[in-house]
Amino acid sequence: MLMSGEEYRESLRGYSPTVFLDGAQINSVADEPRLAPGVAAVGVTYDFAKLERHQPVMVAEEQSSSAKVNRFLHINRSSRDLLNKLEAVRLVCQRVGCAQRYLSQDALNAIHQATYRIEAEAGGDLHQRFGAYLHRVQAEDLTLGVAMTDAKGDRSKRPHEQTNTNAYVHIRERRADGFVISGTKAIVTGAPYMHELLVMPGRNMVEADSEFAVCCAVPIDAKGLTIITRPAGRPGDDAAVFSGRYGQSTGVCVFEDVFVPWQNVFMAGEWQHAQFLTRAYACHHRHSCIGARAGFGDLLIGASLMMAEANGLDAAGGTHLRERMVELIKIVEGFFACGVASSTYGVPDASGCAEPERIFANVGKLLLSTQIYDMQRIAHDLSGGLIVALPGPDEDHNPQTAARLEELWQGKDDIPPERRRAVARFLGDITASDTAGWFSLISLHGGGSPAATSLEIYRSxxxxxxxxxxxxxxxxxxxxxxxxxxxxxxxxxxxxxxxxQAPEEDKATP
Ligand SMILES: Cc1cc2nc3c(=O)[nH]c(=O)nc-3n(C[C@H](O)[C@H](O)[C@H](O)COP(=O)(O)OP(=O)(O)OC[C@H]3O[C@@H](n4cnc5c(N)ncnc54)[C@H](O)[C@@H]3O)c2cc1C
Incomplete structure (x- = not known):
């Protein structure tokens, strides 16, 4: 059953996670104003799947069950699927900045591949077990957070060499009915408003690390799981015209003797496969990051052009403004083209999953990682300094200042002053606030540091x-x-x- 955004928000009431925010425990994630922009952003991934015009990209048919599922829970089977996923991510990110839920799909695809590989090599029923899990989360239309990045402690040491064992999530105990895990995951997108977390290894491992080779699903309110989070976006700030409405929270996830039943365990010590799973996830996720930042780029392109026009300038008029606009377009569509190529040349995996072509996925991600700073610079260049200097919304209706400020807001005669003011605030919010810094950091490090991405390109x-x-x-x-x-x-x-030669249609179809 596909939920609406409102049903998703209501579904969060069915969980009682332990969440700390700004130094105090919160009672209800669904009702917490500081998390509301995050819940609203994920809600759009649900609402868009209900809209007929978006269904070609937002809804997919799961091959293994013929069920209609949200795109962000689907196992990709073809180049067309990869392209649809890329476009779905761009579409939602145009609306909300960061869709967040695509991480669920990236992880499900990677675990699909890894469990198939483990079962093929070592026997057992991991892939079957994962299949049952997949069908359940698809049927319940859940949103799954990805808990991959460990606290990591001393980066020069392997997991088993750390002074503090909890620097990496690890198996503490194996029981007849499941295992018990402890440790800290450092950065989990949307943690408090997820239904479940997919715990995954975030690096290659050696035999001595085997108890750190852990992949499993944990409900967000599992006993022993504590989430220490931050507000999503800039809720409550009137100047935050965009990030007051849509935003992203991240959470530190502390696991203290969390019990996981075997039916939710997809890797329990198979250290030889940790690198495969990490690399597969990174490939799917970097492909998604391309769509995400293209959606953000669309916002920058539109707002920069509007600001230049409100300033009375014609970007088409052959001035440097046109060159800047083209530079911005070149960056955005340049890395997006890598995503398209990565989809078109998608590679069929033995499990039946289509993996984005690795080099294009990683090159696209590396381009956006660093060019995000150029994107913001160009938006600043086109817009002028007002976007950071403008008085706050409280002045808009202040009888002592509002009339004089009208003279400031007025640019081109036929563009209403409040329109220019709104675009300026929008640009200030997404390019010069802490939300803007957040967009830079998620672009640079989300999905792995530039060094990790470069390494993947070099070795592939x-x-x-x-x-x-x-x-x-x-x-x-x-x-x-x-x-x-x-x-x-x-x-x-x-x-x-x-x-x-144009590749055959659906080259990735096995
Ligand atoms: C907004 C945001 C959202 C995120 N969401 C998620 C999420 O949902 N789930 C998740 O699992 N992760 C998430 N991440 C984490 C992201 O994957 C990591 O930030 C990224 O992998 C880098 O890891 P780090 O932050 O620990 O930095 P570090 O690993 O400390 O890297 C810092 C620098 O040190 C270098 N470095 C690190 N280790 C070594 C080494 N051994 N040798 C040489 N150089 C080294 C790096 O290349 C980099 O230059 C998110 C990150 C951000 C910013």
Whole structure:
């Protein structure tokens, strides 16, 4: 059953998580104003799945059950699915800044792949067990948080070498009916308003780390789980025209002897597979990050153009404003194109899941990680300084100042002053507030640091093929003769005589 946003908010009342916010325990996540922008943002992922016009991207058919499920709980089976997911993420992020729920899908796909691999290599029923779990969360239309990033302690040490064992979540005890875990996960998007957490390993492991190779599902109100969180966005701040309504909270998740029944355990010590699971998740998630930041880019593009026009300038008029706009568009559509390519060249996995093509997914993520700062710089350049200097909303109706401020707000004659003021506040909110800093950090580090992304590109890229290419040219003396030009098609941009071929439709379909 697909829930609406309101039903999702109501469903949170069925849980009693232990949540601390700004130094005090909160009673009801569904009613907490400081978390409301986060609940509202996730709610849009539900509402959009109910709207007929969005259903082609927001709803999918689960192949293993034929059930109609929310896109953010779906196992991708084809390039088309990957493209739809990318577009679904962009669509929701245009509306709310960060959709958050796509993490659920990224983790479900990676666990689908990893449990299949473990079962194929070692036997057991992990993949079947995961299949039952998947069908339940799809049927209940849940939102799952991803608890992957451990506290990590001393980064130069492996999990088993840490002085404080709780720096990584680990198995404390194995029982006949399940296992018991402890440890701290450092950053979990939306933690307080998730239904369940997917606990996952966040790095490669060696045999001595086996008790840290843990993957399982934990209800948000499991006994022994404490969430220490922050407000989502900037609730209650009238100047926060966007992030007062939609935002994202993150939580530190402390597990203290949390019992997990075997039916919710998907990895319990299989250290050899920890890296596979981490890398698969990173690939799915970086692909999603591309869609997310493209949606944010759409907001910057629209607002920057509106601000320039409200200032009386015509961006199309051949001034530097047009160049800046094109630079912004180039950045956003440049990394989004990597997401499209990653979807188009998606790779079928043995489990039947389609994985985004890794190099394009990682290159796109690396581009947006660093270019987010350029995106904000360009928006600032186009907008002018007013977006950080403007008086607060309390002055809008102050009889002593409002009339004089009208003179400040008035730009181009035919654009109402309050329109220019609203765009300025919007840009200040998303590019120059703590929400703006948050967008930078989630772009830079969310889904793994730039160094981790670079490493993935380096180890996945077929460097040896490029060396072999040049070696073959040298060995055949082709570089010394004119023959080389004709043999490779004689056309700029062509890498072979045939030129690039459009991939077959749904290349990733197994
Ligand atoms: C807003 C936001 C939301 C997030 N949401 C989630 C979420 O929902 N779930 C989740 O699991 N995670 C989440 N993350 C965490 C994200 O994946 C991490 O921030 C990221 O992996 C980097 O880890 P870190 O923050 O611990 O930084 P660190 O690992 O401390 O990295 C800091 C720097 O040190 C370098 N470094 C780290 N270790 C080493 C080493 N051994 N050798 C050399 N250099 C090293 C890094 O490359 C980087 O340059 C989120 C992050 C943000 C900012």
């Amino acid at each position: 890229y077929p460097l040896e093929d490029k060396v072999a290419l040049v070696e073959s040219l040298l060995d055949r003396g082709l570089l010394d003769s004119e023959q080389s030009e004709t043999e490779t098609g004689d056309q700029p941009g062509r890498c072979c005589a045939d030129g690039c």
